[in-house]
Each structure stands twice: as structure tokens, then as C-alpha cells.
Amino acid sequence: MQFYDVIENRKSIRKFRGTNISKDKIDRMITAAMMAPSWKNQTSYKIILVEDKHKRDELSNTVMNKTDEAAQSIKDAPLTAVIVADPKHSGVVEEREYYLVDSAIAMEHFILAATAEGYGTCWVGALDEDKVRQVLDIPSNYRVVAMTPVGEIEEDKEHYPKKDIKDYVFLDSWNKSYTEEMCKIKH
Ligand SMILES: Cc1cc2nc3c(=O)[nH]c(=O)nc-3n(C[C@H](O)[C@H](O)[C@H](O)COP(=O)(O)O)c2cc1C
Helix, strand or coil, X not given: CCHHHHHHHCCECCCECXXXXXXXXXXXXXXXXXXXCCHHHCCXXXXXXXXXXXXXXXXXXXXXXXXXXXXXXXHHCCEEEEEEECHHHCCEECCEEHHHHHHHHHHHHHHHHHHHCCCEECCECCECHHHHHHHHCCCCCCEEEEEEEEECECCCCCCCCCCCHHHHCECCCCCCECCCCCCCCCC
């Protein structure tokens, strides 16, 4: 899949089939995650791949809103990737904690690679961190940043509408709109 098709195809998917994912595909997703930039190349994060059905069921219970479709999706998809990081292994500049940035970039690389392989994903951030630590035996110095189910898409969906370009892209200074006329891409 071409890069911009991957970008276009990535959506938060919450309905999955249980078909297994081959190891070579998982390896490519992991390789993509490991290519991400990180603070001083410290890769403060670790990615835990969870295939075990019992553990996925337990992880599903860590989703804060139990009616959230994301909770069910973790049970249904054959794989959940959990990203955790030790803040001490990354930097802090003016209170900006870069372990979150390291993790987010790596996770998005992983998600885009999964998309390129034809799979659905959904970033799940509203989770009970202590429960996730318990389920996966994660040491207490690691923060749980996010998890995503990965699997064949059972039900696709339209993209959520995004904001108008003029509301979030500026040119040269604050609030000077980079207008839609200047941007050839309509969305
Ligand atoms: C930091 C972050 C946390 C999120 N947490 C959740 C979550 O807990 N549950 C969920 O269903 N979706 C979650 N999402 C997915 C967003 O709801 C989704 O990205 C957004 O609605 C835009 O839709 P799209 O991903 O299809 O473009 C999260 C996304 C981000 C970036």
C-alpha cells in the first residue's frame, strides 16, 4: 500500500474478526515501531504483544468505560499491542515528558504498519494503568501509555470529520490561516 493510502485507510476500528496474524506481518509492524525516533535514541518504551486469549479478556477489563466498543474489540482481535515506558529512560524539557512522545510515535508507526498490512487498529488510552500492570506483570516504574487491538476488520467505517484546515493550520504566525485554497488536499 502506498504511504498516503495507508494514512487515508487508518481509522479507529472497533469490530474485528479473530483470524490469526502471521508472524512475518507482526515482525514488520514491530520493525516499523522500532524505526521511530526517540529521545536521544533511548527508546524508553517497550511493546508487549498479547495473543493469549485469557490475557486479552483480562486486558479488556482494564478499559475504563466498559460499554466502550474498544473493550469488546480487545477480546475479539487476535492481538493486542500494549506500549509502556519508563519516564527515567527519556527526557524532560520544561515539564514536557518525552517518554509519552517516544511511545506515541512508536505506537503510531506500529499502527500505520498494521494498516499497510490490511489490519484494523484502535488506540485505547482510557485504561486502568494499575490493572494493566497487574495483568502483564509490568514493573511499577513503567507507565502504561496505550494499547491497540490488531486484526482483520469485521466492520469498516467512515472517517470522523476532521476540523477545517483554517482552524488548525497556520502560516508564518499564530492565527494566520493556511487556507483551504492554498492546500490542494480536501478532506
Ligand atoms: C490519545 C488517544 C486516546 C484514545 N483513547 C481511546 C479510547 O480509550 N477508546 C477508544 O475507543 N478510542 C480511543 N481513541 C481513538 C479516538 O477516539 C479516535 O482516534 C478519534 O475519534 C478519531 O477517529 P479516527 O482514529 O478513526 O480518525 C484514542 C485516540 C488517541 C489519540
